[in-house]
Amino acid sequence: MKFSTKTTALENTPTSCLVLGVFEDGVMTQTTAAMDKVSQGYLGKIIASGDISGKSEQSLLLHGVPNIKARRLLLIGCGNKEKLKDSKFISLLRNTGKALEQYSIGDALLALGDLDIKNLDAEHQALLIARTFQDGLYRYRSTRSKPTPDSKLKSLDIYLSDKSQQTTVRKGLNTGAAIGRGMAMARELGNLPGNICTPSYLAEQALKLGKAHKELKVTVLSEAQMKRLGMGSLLSVSAGSVQPAKFIIMEYRGTAADTPPHVLVGKGITFDSGGISLKPGAGMDEMKFDMCGAASVLGTFSALCELKPELKPRCNIVGLVASAENMPGSSATKPGDIVTSMSGQTIEVLNTDAEGRLVLCDALTYAERFKPASVIDIATLTGACIVALGSHVSALMSNDDTLADALYQCGLKAVDPVWRLPLWDEYQKQLDSNFADIANIGGPKAGSITAACFLSRFAKKYHWAHLDIAGTAWLQGKEKGATGRPVPLLLEYLLQQQK
Ligand code: BES
Ligand code: MN
Ligand code: ZN
Numbered sequence: 001m002k003f004s005t006k007t008t009a010l011e012n013t014p015t016s017c018l019v020l021g022v023f024e025d026g027v028m029t030q031t032t033a034a035m036d037k038v039s040q041g042y043l044g045k046i047i048a049s050g051d052i053s054g055k056s057e058q059s060l061l062l063h064g065v066p067n068i069k070a071r072r073l074l075l076i077g078c079g080n081k082e083k084l085k086d087s088k089f090i091s092l093l094r095n096t097g098k099a100l101e102q103y104s105i106g107d108a109l110l111a112l113g114d115l116d117i118k119n120l121d122a123e124h125q126a127l128l129i130a131r132t133f134q135d136g137l138y139r140y141r142s143t144r145s146k147p148t149p150d151s152k153l154k155s156l157d158i159y160l161s162d163k164s165q166q167t168t169v170r171k172g173l174n175t176g177a178a179i180g181r182g183m184a185m186a187r188e189l190g191n192l193p194g195n196i197c198t199p200s201y202l203a204e205q206a207l208k209l210g211k212a213h214k215e216l217k218v219t220v221l222s223e224a225q226m227k228r229l230g231m232g233s234l235l236s237v238s239a240g241s242v243q244p245a246k247f248i249i250m251e252y253r254g255t256a257a258d259t260p261p262h263v264l265v266g267k268g269i270t271f272d273s274g275g276i277s278l279k280p281g282a283g284m285d286e287m288k289f290d291m292c293g294a295a296s297v298l299g300t301f302s303a304l305c306e307l308k309p310e311l312k313p314r315c316n317i318v319g320l321v322a323s324a325e326n327m328p329g330s331s332a333t334k335p336g337d338i339v340t341s342m343s344g345q346t347i348e349v350l351n352t353d354a355e356g357r358l359v360l361c362d363a364l365t366y367a368e369r370f371k372p373a374s375v376i377d378i379a380t381l382t383g384a385c386i387v388a389l390g391s392h393v394s395a396l397m398s399n400d401d402t403l404a405d406a407l408y409q410c411g412l413k414a415v416d417p418v419w420r421l422p423l424w425d426e427y428q429k430q431l432d433s434n435f436a437d438i439a440n441i442g443g444p445k446a447g448s449i450t451a452a453c454f455l456s457r458f459a460k461k462y463h464w465a466h467l468d469i470a471g472t473a474w475l476q477g478k479e480k481g482a483t484g485r486p487v488p489l490l491l492e493y494l495l496q497q498q499k
Contacts, residue, residue: 001137002155003130003173006109007163011038011068015109015157017061018070019096022047022054023081030114031159032075039066043075055079056092059099070109074099078115086120086128086415093132097153104152111159119413122165126158126172127179128415134180135484140191174308179491182303183484189295190474190482194271194288199238199246199323202268202294206248206321209298213305215254215312221247231362233341237355238324240275240332247363248294250301250319254312254498260373261316262497264490265363267356267379268294268323275352276328277335283476290356292473292482293378294321299487304494314498318370322359326352338436342366343458348436356381357454358440364458374403375464376493377455378486384447386471389419394472394486397423397452398465407465407493414488418467427453 006013010031020032026047028036036043042065046052052060058077065073076096078084092112100108110129113122120128133156139148160169189197189205203220210218223244226235231247238245248268251261269290273279279287297319304312333339337349339358342365347358356379367375385395394411396418398404404420411418430442430450438457442450452466459466472485 001134001153001177003177004155004157005160005166005169006157007160007166010035010111010159013109013159014069015071015107017072017074017100017105017108018068019074019076019108019110019112021078021112021115022052022075023078024054026054027081029078031111035068038068042066052077056088057095059095061099061103072103072105074108084115084117086117089115089117089120089125090128090132090415093129094136097133097136100153101151106152107155107157108153109157109159113158113160123168123172124413126169127176129156129158130173130176131180131183131488134177135183138184138187140188140481142188142192143196171311175311175495178303178306179488181306182299182491183487185302186292186295186299186487187482187484189298190289190292194325197288197291198243198270199268199325200244202270202291202298202321202323203246203248206250206298209302209305210250215252216301216305217251219249221249229366230340230342232339233347234322234324234359234362236333236337236339236349237269237326237358240329241325241327242329243270243325245324247366248319248321248323250297252301252304252317252319254316255314259316260371261318262494263318263320263367263370263372263375264297264300265360265367265375265377266294266297266319266321267291267360267377267381268321269356269359270323270325272326272353272355273328275326275355276332277351277353278328279353286474286476289474289482290380291323292380293469294323295482296378296469296485296487296490297321299484300490300494303487303491313494315494317494318367318372320363320367322363324359326355341458345438345457346436348433348439350439351441354440354451357451360455361458364455364464368461372462375459375462376407376467376490378467378469378490380470380473381468382448382451382470385468388421388448389471391471391475392417394418395448395468396420396465397449397468399423399456399459400463400465403463403465406496407489410492410496411489414492416486416489418486418489421449421452423449423452423456
């Protein structure tokens with residue numbers, strides 16, 4: 001989709017569809033009121049007729065509005081003026097996209113710059129617009145035999161009453177479009193079934209990205225190479241599967257080679273059957289999404305590569321993906337087995353379904369070699385996370401308050417929020433084992449926290465944060481599908497790291 005800005009008088013700007021906002025109780029935005037004047041009260045009459053009250057989710061398409069160049073005018077409900085915030089703005093944009101789609105409109109002019117949303121400047125508003133519309137174009141097609149038509153919407157203009165904002169708004173649009181494409185990539189990888197999206201498939205996608213962009217170097221380690229590194233914990237997860245595990249290393253160079261990088265680590269379980277500790281059958285298909293952490297790392301790197309040179313973060317970023325399929329084959333790891341991690345710590349595998357931490361711990365040890373400025377792992381790690389926080393917010397746990405605070409703020413800004421859970425020492429003893437240095441489960445209490453406690457044992461040498469995205473990475477039910485989260489949060493964080 002093409003995004004640009006328009007600064008000519010709104011009524012004289014040609015477009016297939018001009019989009020204007022109406023607040024609850026028919027309260028017009030400034031721009032809508034101005035267009036009402038131009039149309040000699042036409043809009044006011046329509047609103048007064050009650051066809052649109054301005055509640056969120058409402059929209060009304062008008063033809064033949066007097067004295068304006070636009071072929072059509074779409075009034076969009078913005079809800080309560082006082083309660084309008086960025087997350088509601090995003091749903092408003094989605095509704096706008098749906099309405100434009102419904103009427104097969106090819107280009108539109110958005111005049112929503114005066115909604116006056118708290119903590120949202122023009123640049124960031126533009127970012128959210130481009131991100132939402134770009135991501136909104138995504139359709140899952142790969143395994144359908146019948147073609148899914150493309151959206152007709154090809155171009156979106158943003159109306160600016162203040163010309164001086166043009167440069168920053170365009171910056172926001174460019175960044176937002178790249179983030180939207182990164183989200184779409186993460187969603188596609190998440191949605192692909194486990195028989196297509198295997199560890200080898202993820203590795204191929206990463207290598208492809210590396211070939212296409214010279215600022216990105218991609219290396220993939222085989223099981224033999226992982227064995228030589230001593231990644232016994234990671235390899236214990238793929239032991240029961242015919243699909244070989246892959247360890248993917250992505251290195252993005254944004255500044256001098258010796259500058260410590262920020263490292264992202266993604267859980268890439270391409271299917272989680274639970275292994276010998278087999279999961280119940282109902283809903284097990286959703287465990288194809290157990291690589292959404294990895295997908296968010298790949299999506300983030302694709303967005304980094306797609307950003308215009310002047311918008312790219314001038315910092316170094318490493319992406320690590322620990323990918324395996326968790327299956328109960330005859331050579332599978334069994335409950336009670338003890339494995340040795342790359343760190344040297346031994347692990348008693350009391351439950352083979354707690355496999356995410358087993359692949360991540362070796363990746364966290366591998367991360368040490370980069371002498372990182374920060375390490376963030378992203379994982380669909382625990383069902384307990386969904387019990388605790390539901391699906392609106394990802395869980396954040398960290399050994400560093402500054403990093404945790406930064407991620408919290410970035411989550412708010414990116415409208416991709418996280419909420420911190422305590423990672424206190426008191427929880428650590430739930431992982432005691434009689435036979436190894438540590439057990440891989442911590443009992444029924446505080447499952448998300450004990451999972452993070454497990455990871456913390458391997459993340460002592462740097463500032464580290466863990467994002468449990470079990471509740472936010474995909475939607476269930478009729479809307480079943482990957483969300484692309486937390487790509488927006490990760491990019492917000494990385495874009496802030498340039499010195
Ligand atoms: N991938 C799952 C976590 C999960 C479950 C995410 C459901 C989203 C929805 C993870 O590998 C897992 O199975 N965790 C176990 C841990 C337990 C055995 C300690 C869980 O949450 O039940
Ligand atoms: Mn599991
Ligand atoms: Zn899992």
